[in-house]
Amino acid sequence: MHDIRAIRDNPQAYVAGWSSRGVEDAQSVVDRILALDVDLRAAQTRGQDALAKRNAASKAIGAAMGKKDMAEADRLKAEVETLKSDIAEAGEAETAKGAELRDLLAGLKNLAADNVPDGEDENDNVEVLKWGEPRTTGPAKDHADLGEALGLLDFEAAAKMSGSRFAVLKGQLARLERAIGQFMLDLQTDQHGYLEVNPPLLVRDEAMFGTGQLPKFAEDLFAAGEFSPADLRSDAVIDLLAEYSGNRIMAEAMVGTRSLASLGIDDSDAAGELPRQMAALNARLKDVVKDGSLADKRWLIPTAEVSLTNLVREQILSEDEVAEPMRLTALTPCFRAEAGSAGRDTRGLIRQHQFSKVEMVSICRPEDSEAEHERMTGCAEAVLQALELPYRKVLLCKGDMGFSAQKTYDLEVWLPSQNTYREISSCSNCGDFQARRMDARFKRAGEKKTEFLHTLNGSGLAVGRTLVAVMENYQQEDGSIAVPKALLPYMGGLTTVGSVSN
Template identity: 50%
Template sequence: MHDIRAIRETPEAFDAALARRGVAPTAATVLEIDAARRAAIGQAETEKAAQNAASKQVGAAKAKGDEAEFERLRALVAEKKAELARLDEVARAKDAELTALLATLPNLPLATVPDGADEADNVELHRWGSPRDFDFAPKEHFEIAGIARDMDFALAAKLSGSRFVVLRGAVARVHRALAQFMTDLHVDHHGLTEVNSPVLVRDEAMFGTGQLPKFAEDSYQTTNGWWLIPTSEVTLTNFAAGEVLDGAALPVRFCAHTLCFRSEAGSAGRDTTGMLRQHQFEKVEMVSITRPEDSLAEHDRMTRCAEEVLEALELPYRTIALCTGDMGFGAQKTHDIEVWLPGQTAYREISSVSTCGDFQARRMNARFRPEPGAKPDFVHTLNGSGVAVGRCLIAVLENGQTAEGGVELPAALHRYLGGKTRITSEGALA
């Protein structure tokens, strides 16, 4: 949500920032609604003062026995009361209209974010690792002999439809090991607090992180009104909703391994084979809540936390800065990390790390007190994948595949697999 005072003070700057995100000028419309709302509030205050004054005079007229003046003043009080009710309703309607409009406007990009229309304009920051030289044509994950039998899309389709998968045996165990490895790394080495949080949330939680109202079609809602989370960013960030945190306790850093659910409404026809883009998937999410002055440094820190997952798993990757046209709705700056997939001969997104400034905090009224007795200010919120478990599984399988159809597994996973180091071409751990 945007600060209406900032829009009043610098409407041209607000429109210029929105234009960088491809959004038409909006400040004039916002300020027109705001002016009508403030005018109604001001008129209501005037009417209230007149009503109070007339109310006091009613008693005096009655005491004097001036029946005509008494009736006139009583009628005036009734008139003012009715007008006050009308103005209050106008103010409430304009306030709702203003909130609804502001709720659909994306966050403003930081000055350092590169301009651009789409992913073609993103800027590569650095690369780590070198793609492996294969002496055979590498396959995609679902084509590897030791994996194909136990990565069952047909069975999942029978149960649930398209964009689901059933994992069995060794591949299911490696998937579980990856999630545990990531969580342990973030807790033991990165200092995040592990959380087990719900996957069903209320409207308010989805609104607070920006999924509602604009992106309702991208999520699933139950018949009794709960929403299935698209990521545990929703739950973890909303821990601060409606709170005034102790500034001395910031930053707070969380991670959670959860199921995630997305309708993929805008991705028809994209990545329809394999398990790259699923309706149900697992992710280890990171969320930080910081003081405003610390959020950019925290963004870099969180990016490194995600990068270190891939480095530990010996997976080549590149980190890019998203341009203004490719950033998510609530972000003011985003780094994407793309892992190398030899089966596609391409880098594909495996983590997205964003700082949202006070955009989410304003929506959920999440504040902190800089020091005892000081006026509360809005916190800054950040979120990032640390990382997507299914996509990480794809990368491990494709980068470690052998000519015989097996997979050599990264050393970091061996202790999570009882000392096993590979998946054979028959699909067994060995």
Template identity: 55%
Template sequence: MHDIRSIRENPQAFDAGLARRGLAPLSSELLAIDERARALTTEVQSVLAQRNEASKAIGAAKARRDDPTDLMAEVAALKERLPQIEAEQKAVAEELTARLATIPNLPAADVPRGADETGNVEQKRWGTLREFAFAPKEHADMAPALGMDFETGTRLSGARFTFLRGGIARLHRALAQFMLDRHVTQNGYVECNPPVLVGDSAMYGTDKLPKFAEDSFRTTDGRWLIPTSEVSLTASVADRILGDLAEPMRMTAHTLCFRSEAGAAGRDTRGFIRQHQFEKVELVTVCRPEDSDAEHERMTSCAEGILEALALPYRRLLLCTGDMGFGARRTFDLEVWLPGQNAYREISSCSTTGDFQARRMNARYRPAGEKGTRFVHTLNGSGLAVGRTLVAVMENYQQEDGSVAVPEALHPYMGGLTVVEPTK
């Protein structure tokens, strides 16, 4: 959510930020609504003051035994007028809030300008691409023999659902446990187990509503299935005033996630990359504004550490203004190498939102030695998407006989299993 006071103070900077997003200027429109709202607020205050003065005058007139009829008529007229003005003021204020809620975050100064993914900037590459003695397969072609059953998943639930069995299911579980353990024991995140069903306020506060309602699943009782545990973890500080936040609040969770993929028709229809139901280990940080840029780099490095521990080659991209998410101020994408596709594919996005989400959630902290409060900064990232990591392991560790070697880092989680063999 944008701060209307900041827009009032520097409308040119606001419009310049929108222009970098490829959007038309909006400050004039927003400030016109804001001016109406403030004028109506002033009018409400004026009517209240007039009513109070008239009421006092009635008391004084009665004390003097004067006729208060005219004053009483004035008070009655003011009482009748007040609800009308208050209703109009509320409607205009709600109009402003609703308008602000649909405008994306402004990009940080170091975000490159670009219209789409072609404007992203590669910042680094890590790892050596494996040289195969055979033609590597895409995971979808290996999957059925290894227990990744697309047919049964589709029969049970429809397209973009998968049924895992045997060693491949265990490997999937091992990946999630390994990620979570590493983030807790080495990276300093606090393990959480949040709800996967949330209300409107949690979705709104993390900028998933109102703009992206069609991308999520809603239950018959009005709750939402989380698209990522960013929603639950970040919203846990909604409507709270935290302490000094001398140390950032870092949280991690492994949860089921659900996305309708409403805008993804025809994309990644084969395989396990884009599912309606999937698992992810999420990273969320709540911190002071002055710490958020360093935390963004730290969070991204934590996600990279998982790929490096699994010896999966990857590259880091700084997303351009046209490819960033709605709530992001800056985003780093990690793309893992998939030899079967001969391409790098996204496996993690790590974003800082500044105070964009905090304003929607009313999440604040109280700096040491200060009476007032300030909005926190929030960050979120995938550490990592479990299913996509499984795909990367399958393609990078595939053997000519159709089996998949288990990465050494996962051996303690596999009960002695070092190779996932084809079951058919």
């Protein structure tokens, strides 16, 4: 979330900042923000003035009645009734403008740090370093071929029960994946000082909003207990959606009672837009839900960043609690719909709907976040170095960073079968962006004023992608996979991952 006072004080900084991050017509966006801000403050002033006048008139009524001036008392009573109406109208305007302003600000990306390079996409990212020597000689099998040939990786069985982008790991390969996750968790807790946390995997809207997944990226999430369009085809629901969206035709299309063709929307285009609209509007339906099932809706976490960062939501910490950064880590399953990745990495373990990841989160004072970002990235690099996996470190440009980030390093591991580096970790400093959305603050010793915390998150690492890298970089001529030295203590004596019969 953004500080409206900062936008008010220096609007051109936000025009430039959002333009550099790909926001179209950022000048119009800022103009709209400032106009809503003016309208909101005007409504607040009208309400306050009307309330003061009503209070004064109410006191004057008593004085007039004490003097037995009934005509004056009646006039004042009429004035009070008019002022009550003025107060109500001002309150409605304040609520409407406030909601519109909050919704607009909530959908806008974080501004980039000053030392982030300009650029539009991954082609403009800046390589910071390379570590290790990539394997470039000899044939290299894809991890999916390796796993299937060993009988330890089964995509067909997973597809039958769950659909595409799922996998079944068996035997020694399942153990290898478990070993990787356990090794990474032990490394981050024992050597790097992170506190292990076992957090919830299902969270409310507010938690997703706090870290920036909602409302903008609802289509990338999995929801439990969410209504489908078939459950929503009632006049009351359509009326509510129409009132909220201002477009009854779109409301009817959302719930499936009107064809998309009537809106001039092609089915392929609508596939992404309508679910996104439905997810954003779901929270508006509580007034027409009678059975309470909507109140039980939860989101499956796309990363433990959501759960870990929200541990400080709506809190005011003492400076002592963050004198050293609060460092948290968790090994959890993660769930992503991958709505925007159609056709990408459809085969193998690179882009799955369900995967495991060791997440790192830091909560700190503003002056500590830049150094903490470098440290966190180093903690992720340490995993790759311990596993002796070649990688490169990349500083993302403004156009390629995630929604909540102000600065991001990506770590990309070498995959021999693709003869290239692929992302395996992303470490971001979010500044106070998420803290504002969560109302997470701290108070310095001797100060009355509170400040927003800074939050950081990073993968340490994605377990599935690390398994892919180990399989491909440690494959042997006979099709087996050598176990990296760092993982041997976790493998029960196994030094090689072979076939099911082993």
